[in-house]
Amino acid sequence: MIRFLIGTVINAVGLWLTTTWISAIHLAPYGGAGFWTIAGSYLLVGAIFGLVSSIVAPVIKVLALPLYILTFGLISFVINGAILLLVAWLSQLIGSPIFSIDGFGHEGLTITSLGWAMLGSIVMSVFSFFARGVFKVLRIL
Numbered sequence: 091m092i093r094f095l096i097g098t099v100i101n102a103v104g105l106w107l108t109t110t111w112i113s114a115i116h117l118a119p120y121g122g123a124g125f126w127t128i129a130g131s132y133l134l135v136g137a138i139f140g141l142v143s144s145i146v147a148p149v150i151k152v153l154a155l156p157l158y159i160l161t162f163g164l165i166s167f168v169i170n171g172a173i174l175l176l177v178a179w180l181s182q183l184i185g186s187p188i189f190s191i192d193g194f195g196h197e198g199l200t201i202t203s204l205g206w207a208m209l210g211s212i213v214m215s216v217f218s219f220f221a222r223g224v225f226k227v228l229r230i231l
Contacts, residue, residue: 094140096230100221101143102136103127106213111213114206117189119197139177139214147173164191170215171208178207 110115119131150169151158156166181189 096225097140098133098136100136100218100225101214102132103221104217105132105135105139108210108213108215112206112210115189115210121137131189134184135177137183138180139174142173142177142180146176167205167208167212170211171204174207174211174214175204 105117109115113191119137120129120134121127138170150173151166154165154169178189
């Protein structure tokens, strides 16, 4: 359980970095612009991202194994972008505008295109790689 909570915080900070650095990816907080509502919104979308990454992503990656072999692994950028689009869609189902990538719906996570989603997934992957490495060195994770 502690690993999931730490992973959610890492995902939330990665989402914050992604929305800060990439102007086409937005997160509109639930319930106002206060610090706790913003932090809670990032944690909620981070938890959704963690669940999708742990349940859906392995199945997709196994099914796409021939594409991984044919493209020498470059298809992973497209698959990770598609997973971020799935998180955007799932966050829109909550019913309030929260995480959006331009051009991908009116509420929740919206992404303009798969290209922005791929760039966002690269930012999140790099941050997650380093953050998890730090937590493993500190023997927290």
